[in-house]
Amino acid sequence: MNKKQKTTLYRILISAALLIALAVTERLVELPTLLLFALYLIPYFVIGYDILRKAVKGIAKRQVFDENFLMAVATVGAILLGLFTNGQEGGFEEGVAVMLFYQIGELFQSVAVGKSRRNITALMDIRPDYANLVGEDGEISKEDPDDVEIGSLILVSPGEKVPIDGIVEEGTSTLNTAALTGESLPREIGEGEEIISGCINLSGVLKIRTTKEFGESTVSKILDLVENSSMKKSRSENFISKFARVYTPAVCYAALALAVLPPVVLLLAGYDPRFSTWIIRALTFLVISCPCALVISIPLSFFAGIGAASSNGILVKGSNYLEALSETGIAVFDKTGTLTEGVFRVTDICPAEGIDGADLLEIAALAESYSSHPISKSLKEALTEQNPDADLSPARTTDVEEIAGHGLKANVDGRKVAVGNAKLMKLLDLTVPTPEKAGTTVYVAEGGKYIGHILIADVEKQGAAEALKLLKKSGIRKNVMLTGDNEAVAKSVAERLGLDEYRAQLLPGDKVDEIERLLASKNPKEKLVFVGDGINDAPVLSRADIGIAMGAMGSDAAIEAADVVLMDDDPRRIALAMQISRKCLRIVHENIWFALGVKGICLILGALGIANMWVAVFADVGVMVIAVLNAVRCLSVKK
Amino acid sequence: MKKTYNIEVDCAACAQKMEDAANTVAGVIEATVSFMTQKMKVVFEEGADPAQVMPEVLKACKVVEDDCDIELE
Numbered sequence: 020m021n022k023k024q025k026t027t028l029y030r031i032l033i034s035a036a037l038l039i040a041l042a043v044t045e046r047l048v049e050l051p052t053l054l055l056f057a058l059y060l061i062p063y064f065v066i067g068y069d070i071l072r073k074a075v076k077g078i079a080k081r082q083v084f085d086e087n088f089l090m091a092v093a094t095v096g097a098i099l100l101g102l103f104t105n106g107q108e109g110g111f112e113e114g115v116a117v118m119l120f121y122q123i124g125e126l127f128q129s130v131a132v133g134k135s136r137r138n139i140t141a142l143m144d145i146r147p148d149y150a151n152l153v154g155e156d157g158e159i160s161k162e163d164p165d166d167v168e169i170g171s172l173i174l175v176s177p178g179e180k181v182p183i184d185g186i187v188e189e190g191t192s193t194l195n196t197a198a199l200t201g202e203s204l205p206r207e208i209g210e211g212e213e214i215i216s217g218c219i220n221l222s223g224v225l226k227i228r229t230t231k232e233f234g235e236s237t238v239s240k241i242l243d244l245v246e247n248s249s250m251k252k253s254r255s256e257n258f259i260s261k262f263a264r265v266y267t268p269a270v271c272y273a274a275l276a277l278a279v280l281p282p283v284v285l286l287l288a289g290y291d292p293r294f295s296t297w298i299i300r301a302l303t304f305l306v307i308s309c310p311c312a313l314v315i316s317i318p319l320s321f322f323a324g325i326g327a328a329s330s331n332g333i334l335v336k337g338s339n340y341l342e343a344l345s346e347t348g349i350a351v352f353d354k355t356g357t358l359t360e361g362v363f364r365v366t367d368i369c370p371a372e373g374i375d376g377a378d379l380l381e382i383a384a385l386a387e388s389y390s391s392h393p394i395s396k397s398l399k400e401a402l403t404e405q406n407p408d409a410d411l412s413p414a415r416t417t418d419v420e421e422i423a424g425h426g427l428k429a430n431v432d433g434r435k436v437a438v439g440n441a442k443l444m445k446l447l448d449l450t451v452p453t454p455e456k457a458g459t460t461v462y463v464a465e466g467g468k469y470i471g472h473i474l475i476a477d478v479e480k481q482g483a484a485e486a487l488k489l490l491k492k493s494g495i496r497k498n499v500m501l502t503g504d505n506e507a508v509a510k511s512v513a514e515r516l517g518l519d520e521y522r523a524q525l526l527p528g529d530k531v532d533e534i535e536r537l538l539a540s541k542n543p544k545e546k547l548v549f550v551g552d553g554i555n556d557a558p559v560l561s562r563a564d565i566g567i568a569m570g571a572m573g574s575d576a577a578i579e580a581a582d583v584v585l586m587d588d589d590p591r592r593i594a595l596a597m598q599i600s601r602k603c604l605r606i607v608h609e610n611i612w613f614a615l616g617v618k619g620i621c622l623i624l625g626a627l628g629i630a631n632m633w634v635a636v637f638a639d640v641g642v643m644v645i646a647v648l649n650a651v652r653c654l655s656v657k658k
Numbered sequence: 659m660k661k662t663y664n665i666e667v668d669c670a671a672c673a674q675k676m677e678d679a680a681n682t683v684a685g686v687i688e689a690t691v692s693f694m695t696q697k698m699k700v701v702f703e704e705g706a707d708p709a710q711v712m713p714e715v716l717k718a719c720k721v722v723e724d725d726c727d728i729e730l731e
Contacts, residue, residue, distance in 0.1 A: 073724060073725070076724055080721050080722075085671070085675075086671065125669075128669075129668065129669075132670075136694055136695075136696075247662075247699065250690040250692050250697075250699050252690075260674045263671065263674070310671070311669070311670075311671065314669075314670045314671045314674065315669070315670045315671075318670055318693060318694060319694070322694040
């Protein structure tokens with residue numbers, strides 16, 4: 020609690036004690052009304068002086084109709100009514116109590132909001148306070164990260180945040196990237212590798228040569244993005260602020276009408292007008308009507324939702340995107356780098372009869388060992404994975420003869436082999452089986468005889484299939500994949516991952532057209548999300564209703580172009596983002612309906628005289644407290 | 659030109675009022691107030707000097723909400 024809140028707390032305690040003491044005394048001893056009035060004014064002013072002052076100032080500046088005004092009119096009205104009716108209607112007790120509860124509610128709100136604000140900002144607290152600059156003479160000085168120039172040498176000890184992007188010049192260590200990616204597994208880093216700011220150094224001392232200024236570093240960009248996110252307001256927030264602008268004056272006029280019209284009608288009809296009854300009903304009406312519950316809880320929900328997302332490595336650029344995300348009907352994915360690793364791997368080894376698979380792989384890897392082609396790399400990787408002690412020394416391969424567009428012939432350990440595509444096998448007059456699975460096929464022949472083939476393909480990401488299933492479950496109608504790859508590859512990936520549709524052989528420009536077509540086909544109420552890895556995707560990312568860029572660690576372009584940025588490249592985060600947004604919007608709607616519902620009912624009851632001041636206080640303060648507590652639920656994420 | 663200022667405001671409704679008020683000041687294209695981060699982002703018109711516009715913004719905000727403040731460097 021800050022100083023202001025503490026003062027309010029003391030005022031609440033003092034006036035509550037006075038109020039109880041007075042209420043008890045009043046019931047035990049008969050006191051003249053005027054004396055009671057004077058006595059009740061003491062706790063009333065203790066608790067309400069600031070509200071009264073603000074209300075008066077508001078009127079002086081022609082800024083009527085705010086909640087201070089509502090409260091001041093309601094309480095002053097109740098007390099005056101008590102004075103004039105000798106305590107028959109309204110009363111001193113109610114007047115003071117309403118003000119007291121209002122202040123309790125305000126205090127609670129300010130403490131709760133302050134606390135969740137701090138919680139959320141703590142989640143996003145990746146701002147480094149200083150950088151240890153290594154001088155020419157090796158001396159270390161603490162500097163403001165803003166003052167460190169590009170190309171400076173900085174030192175990061177274990178436990179410290181990496182303040183600026185750079186390249187490790189000395190030392191090895193493990194990094195905690197949880198603040199950036201939500202991933203708890205530490206990441207290894209060594210000399211010559213790129214390091215991004217915002218990570219926490221865990222084990223060893225690192226010397227880093229900076230490659231960017233602080234303002235251009237990853238950490239600054241992320242902070243900037245998160246801090247600005249609550250500036251982009253959602254439709255719900257805009258609705259509430261417009262609503263409040265119309266609502267408060269409307270309620271005030273309604274209350275005035277309630278105080279004047281019925282008694283006048285009664286009077287004209289010849290009945291007892293009962294002015295005081297109708298005035299007290301109008302005052303009750305005013306207390307109920309305070310829009311605070313909505314005005315505070317809706318932005319708080321979005322803020323908490325965005326906070327929860329950022330702590331899971333999902334950066335949402337604005338409340339509007341969080342809202343739109345929950346309305347997604349079509350999800351479009353780029354294949355390479357998003358659903359698949361974008362790296363070629365050996366996926367299948369098919370030796371001919373009587374041939375050993377390990378032998379086949381070794382021959383192929385060795386024959387291709389001179390090439391720098393990605394296929395050669397993946398063969399070598401597969402070999403070392405299978406047999407870490409495999410001897411890959413170049414001396415084993417001799418007499419390499421490349422046949423462009425076909426493959427190569429070579430001498431491996433004295434065995435004459437040919438390794439290449441189907442065309443090479445045709446050239447050698449060999450008949451080979453057609454592989455059933457999609458991918459690039461490497462055929463191997465030895466001594467003029469076919470001995471098997473190896474399949475190399477871009478592998479699906481772990482969790483891609485699960486992510487798509489989760490998305491379906493959270494309400495996505497259609498999952499579509501776009502790719503520049505050929506039909507066979509696209510088809511097999513789409514089938515295995517369970518995509519509803521796919522489009523193959525697209526040139527980069529075709530992707531935008533495809534998005535246009537999908538946008539035209541969707542229902543007017545649903546949104547289209549495009550997920551890409553941020554490389555060459557910028558036009559598509561900006562054309563879609565919501566662009567999600569994956570694996571943003573270090574890619575500025577992706578952070579700029581997308582509306583939602585996933586810090587690592589796990590596709591399951593898309594589903595998580597969707598869950599967070601749906602939960603947040605559900606809570607927002609709950610709060611809107613709950614607050615409007617309770618207030619609506621109480622307003623009717625109040626106008627009919629069934630609800631008294633105490634009900635009114637609940638309808639105002641109680642609803643707000645519940646709405647704020649509900650909003651804070653947006654912070655927690657089920658994994 | 660865009661600039662962000664730290665502000666002090668107690669309630670969300672008051673923040674909304676500050677935003678409305680700031681948007682009426684000459685030289686301001688768009689002002690957005692975030693109650694949650696206690697920040698005000700102002701987009702200034704071409705050629706407008708923030709040093710001259712911002713005191714006006716503060717004045718306008720004080721009219722609608724007495725209990726607020728904007729940190730002007």
